[in-house]
Amino acid sequence: xxxxxxxxxxxxxxxxxxxxxxxxxxxxxxxxxxxxxxxxxxxxxxxxxxxxxxxxxxxxxxxxxxxxxxxxxxxxxxxxxxxxxxxxxxxxxxxxxxxxxxxxxxxxxxxxxxxxxxxxxxxxxxxxxxxxxxxxxxxxxxxxxxxxxxxxxxxxxxxx
Numbered sequence: 001x002x003x004x005x006x007x008x009x010x011x012x013x014x015x016x017x018x019x020x021x022x023x024x025x026x027x028x029x030x031x032x033x034x035x036x037x038x039x040x041x042x043x044x045x046x047x048x049x050x051x052x053x054x055x056x057x058x059x060x061x062x063x064x065x066x067x068x069x070x071x072x073x074x075x076x077x078x079x080x081x082x083x084x085x086x087x088x089x090x091x092x093x094x095x096x097x098x099x100x101x102x103x104x105x106x107x108x109x110x111x112x113x114x115x116x117x118x119x120x121x122x123x124x125x126x127x128x129x130x131x132x133x134x135x136x137x138x139x140x141x142x143x144x145x146x147x148x149x150x151x152x153x154x155x156x157x158x159x160x
Contacts (some may be wrong), residue, residue: 005046032044042064075105077123087122
């Protein structure tokens with residue numbers, strides 16, 4: 001079975017609900033092959049990022065919804081704006097996706113980054129939870145869309 005759109009958000013329902021577990025970094029892949037928690041194979045061909053409790057399939061009897069799989073994250077508690085700025089600068093240089101909260105920043109766990117932050121004196125801990133609400137670092141990657149836009153811009157300038 002292939003699903004091609006997000007139908008809505010999961011609310012109260014009498015239908016049987018199956019979950020498809022998606023890793024945070026898979027949320028905006030163009031095609032995912034997954035198995036629901038009831039063991040059904042499903043292809044997800046959706047053009048927008050998936051979020052917790054998105055309904056991707058529904059019929060008379062059942063609903064299939066998305067759940068974001070927990071993963072290992074580095075969670076850093078910060079006390080001051082200055083510390084927050086320094087932290088985001090250090091992490092930004094490493095091209096990581098960041099979830100920036102009021103007094104906390106989370107990013108995907110990797111040991112070198114974790115040890116580096118500890119060394120710099122940040123209050124970093126390793127946690128295992130859902131990574132949501134993050135800003136992706138697009139870094140210097142040139143996606144096709146970006147290259148086309150770029151090309152289009154130049155083209156545009158030549159015309160005038």
